[in-house]
Amino acid sequence: MSQKAAAEMLARGLSSLAKYAAVLGIGGSAVAASLYNVDGGERAVIFDRFRGVLPVASDEGTHFLVPWVQTAHIMDVKIRPRLIPSATGTKDLQMVEIVLRVLTRPDMNMLQTIFRNLGLDYDERVLPSITNEVLKAVVAQYNAEELLTKRDQVSEKIRANLTKRARDYNFIIEDVAITHLQFGVEFSRAIEQKQVAEQEAERAKYVVLKSDQERKAAIVKAEGESESARLISEATRQAGTGLIELRRIEAAKEIAASLGKSRNVSYLPSGNNMLFGINPSQ
Structure with missing residues (x-):
């Protein structure tokens, strides 16, 4: 075989290989374009160019679709937190800034309707507006002081009204909580002065109660001393000099006990009596 014939055969082989590779590449691209994945906490809404939004959403996993004809739109169906600030007025015309934390998720049975009417950013389109609407309506029913003392009641009422309002857009409200509540400077100063x-x-x-108790204690003490003096006077009158003699003996015993503790005192016997003397050298 000549070199020219070998070169022509090699060229034909390379051309066939290139065709096969092109077919395989196109086939691989077609297969890749017909597959899509749905992760955990997500659902896929399929849009068909000829039939519109299909009535059944795809669950988690890998699924097939018709390339070019169908498109998969992934929707997040997990419970998502969102902080929504709002400035509104109370019943007594006090301005208050409120930050509401809302946990929401879409209704799993209405994903196609949500996608058709609102799109993938459904919560961004609707949730801030209806939350501000409900907040202003509920806060206007309470005084500024009641917002502080009845915070749980206000949160519960906001949740009930917001749940009812979100149902019109196929949302489900899982939880509502007031995370921040701040009044204007003048009202805050008034509250501080009141406290x-x-x-x-x-x-x-407390000072008045203390004075009253001290007065009562003084009265009781005076009455006790008066009663004690009366009893002593009566006992003295009835017993004659006996009570006085008893008091004299008790006083003598106290004096003897006091002198007995001193080193400058000496005791000298004198008949039936005990004489005391002071030692000047000590």
């Missing part, structure tokens, strides 16, 4: 006044009033009340 100081209440503390002063409690302190004054």
